[in-house]
Amino acid sequence: MYMRAVIVDAPEQVRVDNVAEPMPGPSEVLIRVGASGICGTDLHIIGGDSPLARYPLIPGHEFAGEVVAVGSGLQSEGKAGVPITVGSRVAVEPNLYCGQCEFCRTGHENLCLNYAAIGVTINGAFAQYVTVPAAKAYVLPETLSFREGALIEPVSCAVHGMHSLNPRFGDTFLIVGAGTMGLLLLQLAVRGGASRIAVVDVNTQRLARAEQLGATRVYTDIQHALKDEPLGFNCVIDATGVAPVIEQAFMTVKRGGKFMIFGVASHEARVSLSPFRIYNDEITIVGSMAVLFSFQAALDVMSAGVIDTQAMLTTALPLDDFPKALDMVRRGEGVKTQIVLNA
Ligand SMILES: [Zn+2]
Ligand SMILES: [Zn+2]
Incomplete structure (x- = not known):
């Protein structure tokens, strides 16, 4: 056949x-x-x-x-x-x-x-x-x-991301990249107790969708987001995988905050980050790859209408x-x- x-x-x-x-x-x-x-x-x-x-x-x-x-x-x-x-x-x-x-x-x-x-x-x-x-x-x-x-599969990747990031109730978020994954992470953050969630993307149609899905503020550039939140954000997620964007996003992590690399960069990509800042501001850098015991949770999240x-x-x-x-x-x-x- x-x-x-x-x-x-x-x-x-x-x-x-x-x-x-x-x-x-x-x-x-x-x-x-x-x-x-x-x-x-x-x-x-x-x-x-x-x-x-x-x-x-x-x-x-x-x-x-x-x-x-x-x-x-x-x-x-x-x-x-x-x-x-x-x-x-x-x-x-x-x-x-x-x-x-x-x-x-x-x-x-x-x-x-x-x-x-x-x-x-x-x-x-x-x-x-x-x-x-x-x-x-x-x-x-x-x-x-x-x-x-x-x-459910992309949702399960986002769920694993949230498991890895392990945010605290009331945290402020910056999500860079409003494609499928950025928008899924946004919706999980809304339900996970985020207080304010800023979303950055160069595509304004995607930003409109981010607002519809619960973003508190949307921006076409990272610098602008930092102006409104001068101390930075508790949780910053890169969902672009673009090296210069990752460097800029790192600047918006609040002292004591977390920075999750979620977007897929190319093997050869390199970024320049300040080790002094990671040490002095106690910044945690988190990686999240695919799924880990998060498929059932994602199915439940979907069933619940999240x-x-x-x-x-x-x-x-x-x-x-x-x-x-x-x-x-x-x-x-x-x-x-x-x-x-x-x-
Ligand atoms: Zn996929
Ligand atoms: Zn094995």
Whole structure:
């Protein structure tokens, strides 16, 4: 049986074509994909600057759909508390860990030395069907659509970010970058007890959306934000990954505050920060990479309506329009662009 899929043969060589439908292994399930989001990681994979990507590859790691077949090892009676069966509507945590390296064995699976991921190192969900380990599938409540389910993965990255940052109730925030991740972090900060949240972006449409989603003040440049808050902010989050922006954002961290590097910079990027200031002002610098036991929390956050999905899910296109969707993402149009399938 054949299915439609996006195939990246090599960097910048993308086609939508017919490929063989995958078969689930013993502990896997076959999912008929309902929605699959495009994110910055996909641009890196297609652009050839993802160190992990293997080609040819079907990308797509933010997805939800319906289980249509289960592997031979899963066909007998299910285990207690494991409700996945044919017909289950699920969202999928795409990160795969070896379970054997030192980091996996000490509670840092996201830092696994043999890190792999659905849609990055193995075939993902810009396709009609995808196979995933059953252990990675989470049952969606009836109230969440597949499009909302496909947003859980980026939300789980933001939840892990908030776990890592560990802000205090009443903290002031500066979030630099109002793309999908900046806007998700904003909504979590609002619910997490932030007192004031400033958001900076060069795109004024995104700033308007940030205001709608709870930003107290919005700015097109960091200096201006600092003028209104001269002592700085308790928590500063960079969601751009742009080195000069990170240097400027560092200047806005309040004495005793925290600075989280959340945006993905290139491997070669370097920033110049004052070690005296880190010492003298007791500044904590926090990194946050992907997800760590935050997928269930993100699912619960989505179910509870914490994320305004109307505001976040701006575009839905069919699979054959993938090149068009990709262009929209590259131009920074809208917030989250998704491919909808089998609709
Ligand atoms: Zn992503
Ligand atoms: Zn490992």
